[in-house]
Amino acid sequence: MTNLVTGATGTVGRQVVAELLRRGHSVRALTRDAAKAVFPPEVEVVQGDLTDPGTLAAALEGVTGLHLITFGGPYFAPLETGPRILESAREAGVRRITVLHGGGPSLLEDAVRAGDIPWTVLMPVEFMANALEWADGVRTADEVREPFTDRLSAMVHEGDIGAVAAVALTEDGHGGQEYVITGPEVLTLRDKTETLAAARGRAIRLVELTEEEAVGQWRASGLGEDVIGFLLEAYGNTPPAGRTVVDTVEKVTGRPARTFAVWAAEHTDAFRA
Numbered sequence: 254m255t256n257l258v259t260g261a262t263g264t265v266g267r268q269v270v271a272e273l274l275r276r277g278h279s280v281r282a283l284t285r286d287a288a289k290a291v292f293p294p295e296v297e298v299v300q301g302d303l304t305d306p307g308t309l310a311a312a313l314e315g316v317t318g319l320h321l322i323t324f325g326g327p328y329f330a331p332l333e334t335g336p337r338i339l340e341s342a343r344e345a346g347v348r349r350i351t352v353l354h355g356g357g358p359s360l361l362e363d364a365v366r367a368g369d370i371p372w373t374v375l376m377p378v379e380f381m382a383n384a385l386e387w388a389d390g391v392r393t394a395d396e397v398r399e400p401f402t403d404r405l406s407a408m409v410h411e412g413d414i415g416a417v418a419a420v421a422l423t424e425d426g427h428g429g430q431e432y433v434i435t436g437p438e439v440l441t442l443r444d445k446t447e448t449l450a451a452a453r454g455r456a457i458r459l460v461e462l463t464e465e466e467a468v469g470q471w472r473a474s475g476l477g478e479d480v481i482g483f484l485l486e487a488y489g490n491t492p493p494a495g496r497t498v499v500d501t502v503e504k505v506t507g508r509p510a511r512t513f514a515v516w517a518a519e520h521t522d523a524f525r526a
Contacts, residue, residue, distance in 0.1 A: 255279045255315050256422050259303055260322035262290055264382050265353055268415025269320050269422075270296060278423055283312050306337040313345035318422035323355035323362055335361030339368050349428070351375055351418045356483075371428030373421040378435050378495045379408040381516040384445060388523045391449065396458040400467035401488045402442045405496035407435035410511040413502045420505050432501050437510040439496055445513060452517035453524045464489070 256273050260266040261282035273280045274295060284290040287300040301308040303325040313319075319342055325332045332338075338361060342350065352365050354376040365372045387397045414434055421427040440448075443459055450457040462470065464485065471481050487495070502510035 254317045254423070255281055255297075256318035256320065257281045257283060257299075257312055257316045258320045259283045260320075260353070261292070261298075263322070264380060264411050265377075265414050265418075266320070266322070268412045269351075269418045270415075272412070272415040272419035273422070276419055276423065278318075278419070281312065281316065283309075303332055303338060304334060306334050306341055309338065309341050310345075313341055313347065316342075316345055317348045318351075319347045319349070320351045320353070320418055320422060321361060321365065322353050323359040329355075331355065331357070331359055332361045335359070335364035339364045339370070342370060343368070349373075349422050351421050353377075353414075353418075373418075373427045373429075374431045375414060375418055375421075376431055376433045376494075377409050377411075377414045378433070379406045380411050380414075381408050381436070381513055382411050383408070384449065384513075384516075385520065385523055387449075391453075391457055391524045392526045395456065396460050397442070397446050398460045398462055398470065399442055399488075400462045400464055402459060402461045404488050404491050405439050405441060406445075406491065407439050407496055407498045408445075408513060409434050409436045409502075410513075410516050413506075413510050416506045417502060427505070432505065433494055433499050434501050435497070435499050435510065437498060437502075437512055439498060440513060448513050448517050449524055452514070452521045455525075 256278055258266050258269045261270055262284050270280050270282055281297045281299055282292055283299055283301050285302050287298045290298050299312040301312045347370055350365055350370050350372045352362050352374050354374050390396055417434055446457045446459045468481055
């Protein structure tokens with residue numbers, strides 16, 4: 254049984270690969286540039302592009318489990334090739350599909366849901382890995398600069414997203430399921446900065462920005478207006494799903510979701526000067 258992971262070099266894709274390997278499954282990693290991809294030797298790296306389904310035929314040969322992302326090309330543009338990808342998967346004999354929900358409309362996700370291959374949609378809340386955006390400020394100034402410092406998040410360890418995906422790809426009973434995936438606790442920004450400070454052994458100041466200051470900071474970093482609008486809504490009016498703990502990780506994998514303290518300990522070096 255071979256599992257093909259698309260978006261394999263991404264934050265979640267790497268975790269899906271790692272968890273499949275840990276569970277003893279055969280893994281094939283799809284990337285647009287195989288020469289630059291770095292994976293353990295037991296991973297078969299293949300080149301292909303979801304925006305050009307014609308490049309996927311060889312990658313899908315012998316594949317029983319397929320992990321999909323909903324975007325491709327520059328600037329994380331939504332894929333327009335969903336129906337063709339699903340047709341290729343069906344022809345190849347794929348038996349299970351997981352889709353990482355991208356947070357908006359998706360032709361690919363629609364095609365998966367309408368198809369006859371058992372599917373599981375993964376709907377994680379905020380990634381713990383998003384905290385890496387603070388690394389430069391923490392290293393150089395011992396501070397995190399953010400708006401809406403009272404906002405709540407049930408942020409999830411990206412490894413737990415990978416674990417849920419790996420189970421859904423290789424075990425029966427997950428077809429037709431939408432899995433909201435969260436961590437085990439609801440955190441404020443102050444909780445997060447204090448946890449990072451404890452992990453690195455040095456205090457971190459939390460500086461609250463106004464909306465105008467935050468927008469200016471995001472624009473200066475190169476974010477587009479659509480992304481800025483999304484962040485203002487997500488941070489300023491976090492939906493209940495983003496701040497409510499659910500036990501999906503434990504139900505699916507048989508173990509509790511990992512805490513932010515665990516994530517911080519794993520990434521301490523990123524926050525040290």
